[in-house]
Amino acid sequence: MLTTIAASIIAPSLPAEADMTEAKLTGMLEVPPQREMGDVSLPCFTFSKLLRQSPQKLAEQFADAINGIVGRDGEVRAAALGGYLNLTFGGAHWKSDIVGAALAEDYGRSRLGEGKRVVIDMSSPNIAKPLGIGHLRSTMIGNALANLYAATGHEVVKVNHLGDWGTQFGKLIVAYRRWGDTDALRNEPIAESLRLYVRFHEESEREPALQDEAREAFALLERGDEETHELWRFFVDESMKEFHRVYDRLSVSFDHYTGESFYNDRIDAVVRELEASGLLEESDGAKVVRLEELGLPPCLILKKDGSTIYPVRDLATAIYRKRELGADEMLYVVGAEQSLHFQQVFAVLGKLGHSWAASCRHVPFGLMTVNGKKMSTRRGKVVFLEDVLDEAVERALAIIEEKSPSLPNKKKVSEAVGVGAVIFGDLKHNRQLSVDFNLEDAVSFEGETGPYLQYTHARICSLLGKGDYSALRAKYPIDGSYLAAEPAWECVKTLSRFEAVLAEAVRDNEPFVVAKYLLAVAKSFNRFYNAGKILAEGADPAEVASKLALAAAAANVLKSGLGLLGIAAPREM
Ligand code: ARG
Helix, strand or coil: CHHHHHHHHHHHHCCHHHCCCHHHHHHHCECCCCHHHCCEEEECHHHHHHHCCCHHHHHHHHHHHHHCCCCCCCCEEEEEECCEEEEEECCHHHHHHHHHHHCCCCCCCCCCCCCCEEEEECCCCECCCCCEHHHHHHHHHHHHHHHHHHHCCCEEEEECCCECCCCHHHHHHHHHHHHCCHHHHHHCHHHHHHHHHHHHHHHHHHCCHHHHHHHHHHHHHHHCCHHHHHHHHHHHHHHHHHHHHHHHHHCCCCCECCCHHHHHHHHHHHHHHHHHCCCEEEECCEEEECCHHHCCCCEEEECCCCCECHHHHHHHHHHHHHHCCCCCEEEEECCHHHHHHHHHHHHHHHHCCCHHHHHEEEECCCCEEECCECCECCCCECCEHHHHHHHHHHHHHHHHHHHCCCCCCHHHHHHHHHHHHHHHHHHCCCCCCCEEECHHHHHCCCCCCHHHHHHHHHHHHHHHHHCCHHHHHHHCCCCHHHHCCHHHHHHHHHHHCHHHHHHHHHHHCCHHHHHHHHHHHHHHHHHHHHHCCCCCCCCCHHHHHHHHHHHHHHHHHHHHHHHHHCCCCCCCC
16 A cells, blocks of 8 residues: 555656556565665666666656655655665654555455456365375465455356366275275265275285276276266265365365366367367377477377376366356466476467467465375375364364463364464465475464464454453544554554555465465564553553554454465454
């Protein structure tokens, strides 16, 4: 908000030849490296060539023009330094304006993406396999992005592209028929499926014929054999129940659960389209699309035996999302290990002449381990997401028991804190990095954690209650002169960045931009809070009201930001 205000002040003082709009200017503004330099600065280097002047001379001219406006004294002061135009906002009303705006429920939201529909492929676990900590990243990064795109005015469609098709179902079916236990499958669908997979792999080493049997079973499934299909349906339904339990805990929902099997009857059309465009070539009996000119290995479309695989299903999927879901942009929140796959899929779409392939974006993320442990489904040694959540909640409960033994709804709060700790522990990293997730650190109420943010928020709520803010705010308007001192003004300025931060997170598809920002908000608030007692005995109520308004605005931004990341903000903890 401060940058928008600054841009509106600077724009009229620039010569027409500078060819600047307020929006363009807003994007150019920076925070000066030292406080003494001012609140906002404009680097003038880019104008130098166009206006044939040194950057410093230009900055001086702009500063004179701004300072020359009558009535500006004390409001805004402009100064030139080293080719930068620096603005200092002296007037009290800037502070009250920003805090006033930051109290609104929809503060920070914009209409940047109006009229654009974004389809987000997220979570997308594989049926009959555990939803591991790896899928957590896709679910949480995807969910945060979905919220961020919505907050910036996009229309969002969340799709769970379930891995519900493929040769592994042949194996599962064979194993189930041999060694399966229906009750066990109903009680613990994923764990039982996993036991069956493991058993299949062990036994098929001794009895290789099992592999052929599995291939036949999958072939039957692909041909629509009724009994096999029913069994498949059973696996899917039972797995979904288990996935939903986790999604509910994470408060994540989807608009569509159109998994890989959904595209079965759309694949032929894609193969025909590829054939008609002359792109399909034979290679060792299989059908591929060559991508040499793009420096990529060929994209396998049909296997030797004619069975379909992952890439062609993704071709059908993208075409469906464009044509039938009306996607303007498509995001695929999937691990970095699938980068080549998506490069190939998007390249083939491009070769088919679909210019919209340029609006498909893989949003990759790094590997995640939990306390140093990797995931491996085959061997059955996996970290289950639910176990991670349970342990986080347990740890949160222990801390709460110690810190606030008399809190009424400890169970509910510790669920919010534990789950929030896991989500934040993921989202606070640049998504491309590999993360080793340490539960103890993530659940701590101190340091760069979700609970630290939640705790700061809850403390503000309690401060507002103690200070009877709702009564005070009705009597005293916000007076910015009480917020002019350094720690308060710093906090106000931090709050003023919210909208720009959301836009940046969307531009880069990086929820971590928001996570880092919320840490800055909490830190700047705590600095202000620790600088002097707000509810001091005999304090001027007008001053208290203004300071509490800043506290309320910080709480609003924290709550709203955490909500966008998919994290609850309890009022007490
Ligand atoms: N089911 C896949 C996996 O777990 C992820 C699917 C991602 N989405 C897609 N459209 N390919 O690896």
